[in-house]
Amino acid sequence: MTRRILIIEDTPTIAKVQKHIAVSSGYAADIASSLAEATALISQNHYFCAVVDFILPDAPNGEAIPCAIEAEIPTIVMTGNLDSQTREIVEKYPIIDYITKENKQAYQYLKRQLQRLPRNESVQVLVVDDSRQTRRYVSGLLERHKYQVLEAGDGQEGLDVLQKHPDISVIITDNEMPIMSGVELCGEIRRLYSNDDKAIIGISGSHTSHLSARFLKNGANDYLRKPFNAEEFYCRLSQNVDMLDNIATIRLQANTDYLTKLPNRRYFFEQTTKALKLRAIQKQNSTLAMIDIDHFKSINDQYGHDAGDDVLSALALTFNKFFEHDLEARLGGEEFAIFFQQGSIEDNLNQLELFRQYLDSNSVSLTPHKIHFTISIGFVSMVEQKIDALLKAADVKLYDAKEQGRNRIIH
Numbered sequence: 066m067t068r069r070i071l072i073i074e075d076t077p078t079i080a081k082v083q084k085h086i087a088v089s090s091g092y093a094a095d096i097a098s099s100l101a102e103a104t105a106l107i108s109q110n111h112y113f114c115a116v117v118d119f120i121l122p123d124a125p126n127g128e129a130i131p132c133a134i135e136a137e138i139p140t141i142v143m144t145g146n147l148d149s150q151t152r153e154i155v156e157k158y159p160i161i162d163y164i165t166k167e168n169k170q171a172y173q174y175l176k177r178q179l180q181r182l183p184r185n186e187s188v189q190v191l192v193v194d195d196s197r198q199t200r201r202y203v204s205g206l207l208e209r210h211k212y213q214v215l216e217a218g219d220g221q222e223g224l225d226v227l228q229k230h231p232d233i234s235v236i237i238t239d240n241e242m243p244i245m246s247g248v249e250l251c252g253e254i255r256r257l258y259s260n261d262d263k264a265i266i267g268i269s270g271s272h273t274s275h276l277s278a279r280f281l282k283n284g285a286n287d288y289l290r291k292p293f294n295a296e297e298f299y300c301r302l303s304q305n306v307d308m309l310d311n312i313a314t315i316r317l318q319a320n321t322d323y324l325t326k327l328p329n330r331r332y333f334f335e336q337t338t339k340a341l342k343l344r345a346i347q348k349q350n351s352t353l354a355m356i357d358i359d360h361f362k363s364i365n366d367q368y369g370h371d372a373g374d375d376v377l378s379a380l381a382l383t384f385n386k387f388f389e390h391d392l393e394a395r396l397g398g399e400e401f402a403i404f405f406q407q408g409s410i411e412d413n414l415n416q417l418e419l420f421r422q423y424l425d426s427n428s429v430s431l432t433p434h435k436i437h438f439t440i441s442i443g444f445v446s447m448v449e450q451k452i453d454a455l456l457k458a459a460d461v462k463l464y465d466a467k468e469q470g471r472n473r474i475i476h
């Protein structure tokens with residue numbers, strides 16, 4: 066579903082720039098050039114958020130802000146200048162942010178904010194504080210920016226909530242709490258979860274100057290002293306969520322094959338090495354298939370390298386359909402592997418045979434050049450601790466499949 070944004074702005078060039086930013090960030094956008102137009106649009110549409118100009122011809126004192134807020138539309142205010150009187154009016158309202166239209170930077174900042182809001186809907190934040198009032202205040206700030214919020218009344222409860230909700234990515238914790246202090250909670254979280262997965266922001270009303278250092282030394286990423294300014298809170302929070310996002314992106318890129326978007330060799334080795342060790346200890350078989358496209362060189366030679374790439378991508382998509390519960394990867398070139406996570410040897414072989422037959426019968430419909438292609442498969446199931454050895458055994462079978470005429474499974 067496309068999210069809709071309302072731009073309330075009377076200068077056409079600025080409205081056009083804002084609309085361009087919104088659309089390039091994935092929104093559908095409506096422009097209102099006056100408060101009257103905005104009121105009419107709000108009565109007809111549901112808006113995910115609004116970008117509101119402070120001064121409009123029929124609303125010279127920021128009257129468009131309460132109009133959006135009362136309609137429960139998360140609001141970003143854009144102003145020409147932010148003197149103390151304007152700031153006072155703006156700060157009265159529970160807005161998402163305000164931006165001064167000073168330079169190009171302001172529009173880049175707006176773009177980042179618009180991109181963060183939909184992202185925040187899937188970010189879980191845990192607020193740990195024994196004061197119900199403070200917890201509610203912090204949760205309210207988070208909800209305004211569309212974060213998913215969970216709460217806990219002390220450190221121990223916080224750990225329990227974390228265990229039940231492993232996708233929580235940010236923990237905001239007070240220090241002075243019964244049972245377990247915020248600093249102790251930080252240490253415990255860092256014993257269980259890495260910095261790459263969860264960010265911690267410590268808060269405290271204490272004036273002890275060492276507390277920020279104690280939080281940081283115990284694994285917190287940031288620290289805020291109460292009472293804190295909402296603007297600073299949002300800036301620090303966004304920075305931490307952005308950092309986690311960047312780490313997740315880098316991790317995904319490092320583990321994914323650029324062409325097929327399947328897991329790559331590196332990821333396959335990492336994951337199977339762990340699984341093989343466990344299975345070998347329990348004397349369980351590990352089951353693996355190596356798959357190679359037949360005569361792939363002649364596909365490249367006949368149709369061109371790009372068409373060859375289409376074949377590789379089409380094969381990857383088909384993998385996902387047939388083996389969604391197993392670990393599949395592109396090992397390199399036109400060579401793929403499947404590490405089976407479930408089912409008996411017979412089940413796995415049957416599924417592979419269905420896959421082989423499906424490609425033989427339907428591969429022409431999978432690529433724009435209507436290329437018919439087949440695959441050869443080497444299959445092994447044995448107690449083995451080393452992935453290299455398992456792959457080598459499967460490769461021997463794959464070689465046999467090629468030798469015996471291709472388009473077949475050898476096990």
Ligand SMILES: Nc1nc2c(ncn2[C@@H]2O[C@H](COP(=O)(O)OP(=O)(O)OP(=O)(O)O)[C@@H](O)[C@H]2O)c(=O)[nH]1
Nearest residue numbers: 357358359360361362363365370371373374398399
């Ligand atoms: N289009 C494309 N071709 C690739 C890619 N990676 C490797 N290749 C090509 O894959 C071909 C593999 O050829 P061979 O190893 O000779 O094997 P084959 O032609 O598939 O023959 P058999 O395996 O014996 O059936 C080579 O021509 C490589 O250039 C890629 O990412 N894209």
